[in-house]
Amino acid sequence: EVPLKYGAQYTGKRTDEAMNKWRGNRFGQFIHWGLYAIPGGVWNGKTYNYAAEFLKSSAKIPTSTWDSLMYQFNPVKFNARQWAKMAKQMGARYMTITTKHHEGFCLWPSQYTDFNIGNTPYKKDILKELVEAYNAEGIDVNFYYSVLDWHHPDWRYDIKSPEDSVAFRRFLQFASGQLRELATNYPTVKAFWFDGTWDNSIKKNGWWTLEVEQMLKKIRPGAVVNSRLRADDFGKRHIDSNGKLMGDYESGYERRLPNPVKDVQVTRWDWEACMTVPENQWGYHKDWSVSHVKSPLELLEMLVHTTSMGGNFLLNFGPAGDGSIRAEEQHIARTIGAWMQQNGQVIYDCDYAGWEKQDWGYFTKPRTGNIVNMVVFNIPVNGLLKVKVPAGTKISKATLAGKNVKVEEIAKDQFFIHLPQQAYKMPPVIVLEAVGGA
Numbered sequence: 001e002v003p004l005k006y007g008a009q010y011t012g013k014r015t016d017e018a019m020n021k022w023r024g025n026r027f028g029q030f031i032h033w034g035l036y037a038i039p040g041g042v043w044n045g046k047t048y049n050y051a052a053e054f055l056k057s058s059a060k061i062p063t064s065t066w067d068s069l070m071y072q073f074n075p076v077k078f079n080a081r082q083w084a085k086m087a088k089q090m091g092a093r094y095m096t097i098t099t100k101h102h103e104g105f106c107l108w109p110s111q112y113t114d115f116n117i118g119n120t121p122y123k124k125d126i127l128k129e130l131v132e133a134y135n136a137e138g139i140d141v142n143f144y145y146s147v148l149d150w151h152h153p154d155w156r157y158d159i160k161s162p163e164d165s166v167a168f169r170r171f172l173q174f175a176s177g178q179l180r181e182l183a184t185n186y187p188t189v190k191a192f193w194f195d196g197t198w199d200n201s202i203k204k205n206g207w208w209t210l211e212v213e214q215m216l217k218k219i220r221p222g223a224v225v226n227s228r229l230r231a232d233d234f235g236k237r238h239i240d241s242n243g244k245l246m247g248d249y250e251s252g253y254e255r256r257l258p259n260p261v262k263d264v265q266v267t268r269w270d271w272e273a274c275m276t277v278p279e280n281q282w283g284y285h286k287d288w289s290v291s292h293v294k295s296p297l298e299l300l301e302m303l304v305h306t307t308s309m310g311g312n313f314l315l316n317f318g319p320a321g322d323g324s325i326r327a328e329e330q331h332i333a334r335t336i337g338a339w340m341q342q343n344g345q346v347i348y349d350c351d352y353a354g355w356e357k358q359d360w361g362y363f364t365k366p367r368t369g370n371i372v373n374m375v376v377f378n379i380p381v382n383g384l385l386k387v388k389v390p391a392g393t394k395i396s397k398a399t400l401a402g403k404n405v406k407v408e409e410i411a412k413d414q415f416f417i418h419l420p421q422q423a424y425k426m427p428p429v430i431v432l433e434a435v436g437g438a
């Protein structure tokens with residue numbers, strides 16, 4: 001191992017109450033909301049297909065022009081309680097909000113910049129409204145914070161001169177101040193989701209990334225911080241030069257999931273995948289016809305897939321500039337929510353079962369007991385679900401919606417579960433009682 005000052009500070013999964021709650025939440029709502037929601041991917045009558053929150057760079061808009069969008073931000077349809085109720089109905093146990101995205105606009109009245117909600121026609125502290133509304137629904141709130149800041153004059157992509165060093169040192173003090181006020185002024189915040197940390201300027205300041213994590217955990221004991229913040233002494237990100245995870249969970253899965261067979265190593269630590277509904281739109285885009293839009297069932301399978309591999313799934317919503325939630329996202333929330341209402345117990349506080357992946361779907365395992373859940377997405381024509389179990393395991397009982405289904409031992413450590421023949425519109429869940437084995 002190489003000696004590191006700014007590498008991983010511990011190994012293994014945190015087992016404190018705050019982390020157990022973060023892990024057991026499993027399903028979160030990501031919200032990308034900022035000035036980019038006003039143009040929604042369209043500028044001077046031209047639609048830009050790239051991610052709407054990157055429109056400033058896609059359309060090469062000068063910072064002064066972009067920043068003047070602040071004077072138009074007045075979301076008259078915004079209702080934090082409605083958003084929170086929708087998230088509750090969907091079954092989200094946590095919500096991660098973009099306090100500040102790459103554009104640098106702050107959803108809270110930051111004392112460190114005038115480029116914030118207080119100087120918009122809306123004026124009020126949107127972050128406070130959201131935290132209160134979601135917490136009132138029993139939903140934990142986590143803060144997304146982009147270190148990359150297109151608005152701030154001291155931001156640097158790289159450090160190539162003494163002037164760069166001086167300016168970027170000022171920038172890091174600014175960012176530390178903003179993070180300190182976020183952690184202090186919103187005391188119920190549970191986690192920090194860092195983004196915009198891929199540039200050399202951050203890689204060359206690994207010390208700051210560790211200092212920020214330590215500061216946040218000092219102000220908010222138990223706070224959870226993602227690996228994406230961290231760079232080690234040599235600029236290695238997420239995983240340090242000794243192959244150890246930095247931060248509290250791995251957050252590299254953006255718009256992709258680990259392979260259930262080849263990537264089982266992800267189960268060695270906590271991790272989270274974040275996912276867009278269209279191919280690549282985090283912020284509101286006016287025209288979703290420019291790419292594939294995932295169906296509720298596609299997204300539900302991703303949630304189950306993630307849980308089956310011991311990860312959290314963070315599903316993105318991009319509210320419009322007026323504060324409304326588009327119909328497609330409302331439909332997703334209702335459809336997933338209806339299934340979660342009946343089957344949330346196979347997601348919340350569930351984990352990797354350690355059983356071999358089968359074609360029909362995914363296994364999840366509750367923290368305690370001898371239960372293993374089967375969530376079936378691929379219904380076999382013969383109605384027989386093949387289950388290979390760890391050596392010596394017996395399946396003593398199988399139920400679907402509380403009713404016994406037939407269990408047939410077909411070979412050593414192999415069983416058929418007889419799936420009742422019907423037209424399944426949503427994935428059925430079979431609960432196995434397993435004894436013996438690993």
Ligand SMILES: C[C@@H]1N[C@@H](C#Cc2ccccc2)[C@H](O)[C@@H]1O
Nearest residue numbers: 032051053054101195254274282
């Ligand atoms: C969570 C997601 N990370 C952000 C990004 C990005 C990005 C940066 C460089 C190249 C390609 C994509 C997206 O804007 C969104 O916030």
